[in-house]
Amino acid sequence: MEQTTRLGSWARETIDALRGGVDEAYQAFCQKPRSAKRVHALRKALARLKAALEDVAELLPDAPALFDETKRLHKRAGKVRDADVMLVKLAALGTDEVNPLCKKLRERRETARLKLQKSLKRTNL
Numbered sequence: 001m002e003q004t005t006r007l008g009s010w011a012r013e014t015i016d017a018l019r020g021g022v023d024e025a026y027q028a029f030c031q032k033p034r035s036a037k038r039v040h041a042l043r044k045a046l047a048r049l050k051a052a053l054e055d056v057a058e059l060l061p062d063a064p065a066l067f068d069e070t071k072r073l074h075k076r077a078g079k080v081r082d083a084d085v086m087l088v089k090l091a092a093l094g095t096d097e098v099n100p101l102c103k104k105l106r107e108r109r110e111t112a113r114l115k116l117q118k119s120l121k122r123t124n125l
Contacts (some may be wrong), residue, residue, distance in 0.1 A: 011056040011059040011060055015060065018048055018049040021048065022045045022070075026120055036088075039113070046074040047074055050071055053070060073119055077116055087105050087106065087109070
């Protein structure tokens with residue numbers, strides 16, 4: 001039983017530390033929500049937390065619910081990040097013919113960013 005308790009404590013500490021990383025990335029994102037780098041950092045922090053929750057799910061009773069919430073937020077951040085990546089690739093083409101597509105991508109990114117921010121404000125990660 002002592003082994004299980006130590007392992008459970010380790011799992012809780014690990015998840016709490018990763019949640020702290022998500023919180024730091026979220027705070028940075030809130031300061032500059034249009035920053036592609038900050039969205040990417042937030043998405044990476046969510047991915048780390050999601051992977052760890054999957055690994056320790058049987059050790060923590062709240063892991064499944066946290067995993068589901070983390071997965072949802074990671075997906076939302078991914079939509080913003082995907083638009084950022086595509087915009088960079090289109091900009092590299094250096095031609096005016098990409099402007100209409102870039103405009104649509106910027107609009108899609110803004111909508112996704114707003115949904116992400118709204119979701120992050122409501123979460124209890």
